[in-house]
Amino acid sequence: MVDDGEFGGTGDGPVTEPAVVHETQADEAIVSRISLVEDQPLADRAPAFAQLVDELRAHLEGTDGEARRSGA
Template identity: 55%
Template sequence: MGETDRSESEHRDTAAHERARGAVGAEAEADGLVSRIELIESQPLPQRAAQFEQLHDELLAELQRGDHGGA
């Protein structure tokens, strides 16, 4: 195997590892979101409304950061 072949192989392995790590992170975030929603749902209505509003604001801010290339 030549140096170029090895470099391409290492690049593919690294890229696959990055994608797998990202998928695990996204799954953990989704689990955290579901848990948070379940907790909010267990609250009395006035608290639920306030907590869902806060969650909305946080998710909107995250989406806007993504739209502008921030992380």
């Protein structure tokens, strides 16, 4: 039998890395948020997308975004 690294040695099924699980959950969360924004009336979408972009930028920069908004 060939062990291709996809299954653990215990026979419990696929082994999933914690980082992969977190990334998948994050992907699902962002897709869900985008879907919610797209369901809004057209006039409300731009501000909602801007808020989402600000949140993502703050997350990527490792801040909560407050320092940038306050002008510091």
